[in-house]
């Protein structure tokens with residue numbers, strides 16, 4: 001973005017037309033950053049909760065207190081008595097991304113939770129199983145593909161996820177301008193569907209059955225060239241005999257996609273010059289998130305679209321995230337399990353769906369203290385209200401965040417970092433998920449307010465106190481970044497990035513299976529045991545599926561919101577109410593409800609009220625609410641006990657609900 005600064009204040013923020021990746025196309029949240037910067041509610045100094053309200057404290061006093069309390073509790077009850085929760089923005093800046101590891105090490109607790117257990121873990125798991133690494137995430141080569149088959153993703157609103165896109169609209173339009181096609185499968189006809197050639201409804205959780213039917217046709221009709229697949233992958237016979245058992249007719253009811261449509265899509269995919277299947281939050285956050293994520297990769301590999309232009313490819317980022325991941329021992333799963341429900345870790349992190357019970361359940365290893373960094377799990381985690389009650393019972397809680405919100409208001413102490421416009425910025429995480437290799441470094445655009453701290457200084461300050469290390473000398477994020485860049489494949493440096501403020505274009509994605517697939521010979525495992533053994537469960541569901549009688553609830557991201565936290569920005573929340581419940585008009589008529597009416601939405605665990613919008617953009621039997629809003633908290637309806645069995649990922653979509661007049 002380009003910022004205009006007058007008298008130390010940002011007066012204008014807009015897209016940078018010379019940016020090598022976005023070409024100046026940004027979303028409404030970009031300009032709204034000015035409002036976050038100016039927001040009087042944004043904290044600049046540490047705040048302590050007292051009987052008389054929040055009181056400002058000095059930085060040293062605050063950091064000393066946090067470290068002392070955490071250590072006291074850990075000394076008494078063991079290291080695991082202090083837990084940490086890492087929220088989504090921890091990956092959005094190099095300060096946090098590079099300085100969280102030392103904090104995790106200094107805390108030394110096995111009770112680590114993160115937002116990925118409500119997001120991408122099933123996909124990362126599929127990558128770990130098939131390609132040997134959580135960081136071996138193949139992304140659609142959007143700029144060259146002839147056919148994009150998209151399941152449960154809405155990049156028109158989300159800007160692309162595990163598929164970092166600059167100029168999302170232009171890039172997707174490019175597929176069609178080249179004569180290619182985009183097909184979307186989603187229980188809602190989304191904003192992305194409006195940009196696509198075709199949209200088909202799919203039942204929430206219906207992706208794994210659909211993909212099995214798709215694979216059946218791909219195999220049966222000769223779209224799989226065995227010799228070509230066998231050159232790079234093992235397990236083809238297992239996958240073939242699996243797919244043989246699922247003709248489209250068998251999966252039609254469970255997927256909600258007619259058998260004829262599945263056949264047609266398989267033929268279109270199989271005969272396209274290049275094609276790529278891609279799935280995101282919708283495919284991950286259901287009972288078969290791991291299986292669906294795996295089958296998506298299988299579709300790409302068996303049709304010869306893996307690691308080739310126009311298919312699913314690996315980015316080659318300037319900072320070698322895979323190497324960092326290996327050093328940090330991220331590439332693992334099920335090396336230990338959570339105390340209460342026995343859910344497995346992945347990448348060292350436990351599922352957030354079990355955090356509340358780990359706090360509530362007495363016994364050795366009970367969580368008594370918590371650090372949250374850039375997260376708002378009370379709104380973002382299933383059964384958030386239970387979590388809020390659990391937080392209230394903690395002996396000590398400290399939040400690294402610059403807003404007092406549903407989560408941080410439970411903390412004894414809040415440590416607010418500087419905002420993005422007051423600190424240098426380099427993206428070290430997302431280039432490894434980008435559809436083109438790019439790297440950029442941005443200087444701060446405004447002077448930070450006096451006596452404020454950068455995120456890394458807070459994390460570093462806390463780590464050093466916890467570990468009992470001297471406070472000086474410190475290694476800055478710029479030094480770490482510079483080293484990582486110099487060790488990376490392009491031998492870049494921070495100075496070189498500084499000389500190129502519009503970013504450095506490092507070219508299109510390149511075939512790199514041998515470097516990126518961390519298995520012997522760079523070979524892909526098409527049929528990992530951990531996934532094959534789930535197939536009996538899929539089979540049972542497929543065969544017991546019948547026309548749904550009740551309603552199920554799914555989520556909806558919106559262009560003008562950002563999970564739970566930009567709702568202080570007037571430019572984003574003005575206009576029509578964004579929290580309406582979407583429902584098919586046929587369902588509304590059946591329930592005697594009318595468009596615009598106030599309704600009560602009830603689930604096993606909770607209730608919210610919302611206004612009804614009757615729209616044929618919804619699949620019959622499915623209703624939709626966005627997440628992240630406090631007045632209509634969708635996660636008051638979701639269930640912390642509903643997790644998929646492989647990883648314990650929260651099943652945030654497909655929640656059974658009833659809707660009635662209020």
Ligand SMILES: Nc1nc2c(c(=O)[nH]1)N[C@H]1C(S)=C(S)[C@@H](COP(=O)(O)OP(=O)(O)OC[C@H]3O[C@@H](n4cnc5c(=O)[nH]c(N)nc54)[C@H](O)[C@@H]3O)O[C@H]1N2
Pocket residue numbers: 086087088089093115116118119120281373374375376377379380381400401402403405417419420455555556562563564565627628634635638652
């Ligand atoms: N029902 C339902 N629930 C969902 C989802 C869904 O689709 N449906 N999506 C899930 C997904 S994909 C995700 S990623 C999670 C997100 O879950 P969380 O990460 O827990 O929630 P966020 O709303 O992203 O919270 C971000 C917090 O970080 C703070 N913050 C912003 N920038 C910074 C910064 O630079 N430093 C620090 N320290 N703090 C900062 C904000 O004030 C806010 O409190 O929600 C999940 N929850």
Ligand SMILES: Nc1nc2c(c(=O)[nH]1)N[C@H]1C(S)=C(S)[C@@H](COP(=O)(O)OP(=O)(O)OC[C@H]3O[C@@H](n4cnc5c(=O)[nH]c(N)nc54)[C@H](O)[C@@H]3O)O[C@H]1N2
Pocket residue numbers: 088119151152153154155157158159160161185186187188190202203204205206207280281282283286554555556557558559560561562563564653654
């Ligand atoms: N504007 C905006 N952008 C964002 C965010 C934001 O809050 N606001 N959040 C960011 C984050 S943290 C993430 S993880 C990404 C997510 O990025 P995306 O995954 O692209 O975004 P979602 O809108 O969650 O898309 C999920 C889609 O899945 C559909 N769906 C639900 N259940 C199912 C199902 O069972 N099967 C199928 N096939 N579809 C289903 C929903 O209708 C929805 O359209 O977006 C990021 N970008």
Ligand SMILES: [Mo]
Pocket residue numbers: 088115119
């Ligand atoms: Mo996310």
